[in-house]
Amino acid sequence: MVRGKLILVEGLDRTGKTTQVNALARRLHTEGIPVHATKFPNRESEIGQLINRYLTDKSFTLPDQAVHLLFSANRWEYIKELKQKLNQGCYVVLDRYVFSGIAYSAAKGVQGMDLNWCMQSDKGLLKPDLTLFLTNEDSLANRDGFGEERYESNEFQLKVKAKFSEVLDAFCDPDELSIVNVTGKDIDQVSEEIWSRIVPILKSKLQEDDFKYF
Ligand code: T5A
Numbered sequence: 407m408v409r410g411k412l413i414l415v416e417g418l419d420r421t422g423k424t425t426q427v428n429a430l431a432r433r434l435h436t437e438g439i440p441v442h443a444t445k446f447p448n449r450e451s452e453i454g455q456l457i458n459r460y461l462t463d464k465s466f467t468l469p470d471q472a473v474h475l476l477f478s479a480n481r482w483e484y485i486k487e488l489k490q491k492l493n494q495g496c497y498v499v500l501d502r503y504v505f506s507g508i509a510y511s512a513a514k515g516v517q518g519m520d521l522n523w524c525m526q527s528d529k530g531l532l533k534p535d536l537t538l539f540l541t542n543e544d545s546l547a548n549r550d551g552f553g554e555e556r557y558e559s560n561e562f563q564l565k566v567k568a569k570f571s572e573v574l575d576a577f578c579d580p581d582e583l584s585i586v587n588v589t590g591k592d593i594d595q596v597s598e599e600i601w602s603r604i605v606p607i608l609k610s611k612l613q614e615d616d617f618k619y620f
Pocket of ligand 1: 446510
């Protein structure tokens with residue numbers, strides 16, 4: 407059986423990840439390719455609800471190490487289901503994943519929480535076949551809802567941006583990474599650019615259980 411591809415859309419807050427994940431899922435579906443789109447954090451599980459409380463209620467405190475492990479545990483909760491879908495030939499499109507987990511935690515600058523410490527709890531998760539990293543040169547603070555959640559300040563986002571660059575250098579194979587600069591582009595222009603990066607990977611075939619792991 408030929409397995410589906412694992413495609414990850416990453417980037418800073420409000421770069422348009424959710425919008426583009428949904429657009430890509432619709433496009434794949436239109437092309438007759440079975441697809442499942444999902445996002446992390448998945449706020450539906452009990453762990454996800456705790457993460458949601460942490461992100462939305464700034465008076466709710468947890469040690470930074472514990473928060474990091476909760477985000478990671480949230481990925482582990484769903485990996486069996488995602489692997490099954492891939493093995494059934496379904497494409498899986500993810501909105502954030504391991505790279506966000508490491509970049510946001512390491513950007514806090516907490517002693518001991520370096521990239522390698524942050525990676526440990528994600529070791530063994532599936533590696534994406536392609537990571538599309540959405541980047542923007544200007545602040546996105548004017549986009550809907552920015553500032554409502556814990557990490558949404560320009561100062562922290564700049565730290566995360568710098569960390570993302572280190573994280574991708576350290577943990578993402580260059581031939582499995584595609585940077586998409588969204589500056590000044592409308593939603594459809596970004597979607598077209600993403601589609602142009604997807605078309606080449608549709609041709610290659612991967613067999614059931616032929617996965618790479620972090
Ligand atoms: N986090 C996450 C961790 O700390 N550790 C982890 O392990 C993980 C997985 C929540 C927070 O959790 C942190 C990172 C985050 O701070 P989230 O739920 O993904 O993560 O939250 P956000 O990044 O804030 O996700 P959003 O879904 O709100 O932002 P998106 O998905 O980037 O943006 P989107 O698509 O919702 O678009 C935002 C607005 O911009 C418009 C849209 O219509 C929408 O109104 N828009 C555009 N406008 C103009 N031009 C374009 N090209 C546009 N594209 C979208």
